[in-house]
Amino acid sequence: MTIHQDEDMVRRALADEALGYRPPHWAGPAAAIHERGARRRRVRRAFAAAVAVAAVGVALAVTSGGAQAGRVVAASAVSQASSTSARPSASASVAAVPWPAVRVVPADRDLDFGHQIWMRLTAAEACEALGPYATRAYSCNTITDGNQPQGSVSAREAADSSGTLYAPLYLGPGDAARMTVAVHGRTYRATVVTLAGHPGYATGFLWLPTGPQPPEHGSEIQITVYDAQGMVLAEAEVPGM
Amino acid sequence: MVAVTVIVGGAETREGLAEVDFDAFVAAHWQRLTRTAYLLTGDHHEAEDLVQVTLAKVYPHWARIRRLDAPNAYLHRAMVNNGFSRQRRRRARQLLMPWVPERAQPSAMAQVEQRSALLRALDELPPRQRAVVVLRYWEDLSERQVADVLGCTTGNVKSQASRGLAKLRNHQALAGYAASGSMEEQ
Numbered sequence A: 001m002t003i004h005q006d007e008d009m010v011r012r013a014l015a016d017e018a019l020g021y022r023p024p025h026w027a028g029p030a031a032a033i034h035e036r037g038a039r040r041r042r043v044r045r046a047f048a049a050a051v052a053v054a055a056v057g058v059a060l061a062v063t064s065g066g067a068q069a070g071r072v073v074a075a076s077a078v079s080q081a082s083s084t085s086a087r088p089s090a091s092a093s094v095a096a097v098p099w100p101a102v103r104v105v106p107a108d109r110d111l112d113f114g115h116q117i118w119m120r121l122t123a124a125e126a127c128e129a130l131g132p133y134a135t136r137a138y139s140c141n142t143i144t145d146g147n148q149p150q151g152s153v154s155a156r157e158a159a160d161s162s163g164t165l166y167a168p169l170y171l172g173p174g175d176a177a178r179m180t181v182a183v184h185g186r187t188y189r190a191t192v193v194t195l196a197g198h199p200g201y202a203t204g205f206l207w208l209p210t211g212p213q214p215p216e217h218g219s220e221i222q223i224t225v226y227d228a229q230g231m232v233l234a235e236a237e238v239p240g241m
Numbered sequence B: 001m002v003a004v005t006v007i008v009g010g011a012e013t014r015e016g017l018a019e020v021d022f023d024a025f026v027a028a029h030w031q032r033l034t035r036t037a038y039l040l041t042g043d044h045h046e047a048e049d050l051v052q053v054t055l056a057k058v059y060p061h062w063a064r065i066r067r068l069d070a071p072n073a074y075l076h077r078a079m080v081n082n083g084f085s086r087q088r089r090r091r092a093r094q095l096l097m098p099w100v101p102e103r104a105q106p107s108a109m110a111q112v113e114q115r116s117a118l119l120r121a122l123d124e125l126p127p128r129q130r131a132v133v134v135l136r137y138w139e140d141l142s143e144r145q146v147a148d149v150l151g152c153t154t155g156n157v158k159s160q161a162s163r164g165l166a167k168l169r170n171h172q173a174l175a176g177y178a179a180s181g182s183m184e185e186q
Helices: A003-020 A027-064 A067-085 B002-041 B044-065 B071-096 B105-114 B117-123 B127-137 B143-150 B154-169 B172-185
Strands: A103-105 A117-121 A125-130 A139-142 A152-154 A157-160 A163-166 A169-171 A178-183 A186-195 A201-209 A220-226 A232-239
Touching (some): A003 B002, A003 B117, A117 A186, A125 A201, A152 A220, A152 A232, B002 B071, B002 B127, B044 B071, B071 B127, B127 B143, B154 B172
Antiparallel strands (some): A117 A125, A186 A201, A220 A232
8 A cells, every 4th residue: 555545545534534523603602712712812911011010110110219119019010910810700709710611512412521420412401410421310401391481590400429510501592601600608600501503592510529518598509691791691599409 | 182092993993803804714714623623632522622712812812813824824733732732731630630530431431432433543643643644634734834833844744644644554443444445446
């Protein structure tokens, strides 16, 4: 077999494999990419501004001969940059952690999200399971039976000895891009999962390891769904497990 | 004051135009890029995330990148480098963790079963060799272009491609293609 035949064989094999995979439509992840990119741009600008302020401060300190003043200005500029970059959007209590990317997934596939979290989404139902592959048992919510009103979010929970899975389910016309779950007085960012080509619902997941006993007043779970611009699409407060 | 207002408005307009241009460019290349990432990573979730992260990194600099002779080459380089970094981080995490990540045996078996034979064959190549094979024979980039993307010499690309082909040639994943090639010759 010649080198050209080898190359041709590999070309055909790669093409078959690549073309057999159908990526989601660009419109799905576009909002998440814009949001991530805009956040990077804000951080970059804040950093540039901080550097400029620090440079001015140092220049002033040098010209006035006051090295002490220069250190103070530079330090305040750096702290300003870090606080600006850490607050990209709506919820202040969750601002320190970046928003997870929206996962656009294919229909009717077993999806492994780690921590033994499984999901299987179709146009008709959203299923989630917690446990080993062999014994996982999906719990499914129908999207189409009208039990959950449009524009609302419901909470699904599953737990094992190591932690709890929170899987919000949003139904409605909005494009869900972010979800938060407030548990025991703390707000966490869930990863949004949407089905490629089937807007109209979105689910998500948040895994919290088992911690110390929660305080009595903290048993309510608050779930909020936002679009890419940070507008609230739906929220719900439900009793925890 | 007026001058400042005009400049700010202009900058916003330029950003708006760049955004439209970015969307159009990515819409045209999205599928190809994601498929390339799929061959590089062997996992469609990982591929989509890799492309998303790469595009999010490129997006703030798009006004500059769009003026390059080959923005596509820049995108490829960014994606391949991101892929290498993610691989290194993942390997480091696995090395640093004090325990072996627990995985249910049937799950791992099922995942291996589900993976195509070709992806398993690609998994056996070192990362840079895999990138050379994918860029050269799926993206159809020239040796010079692959060298630019990977930041190495064309000689290095040639040798990596040659070794990659040698490994894949006798792999059972390509047995069907070899047989069909022989049939066509007859």
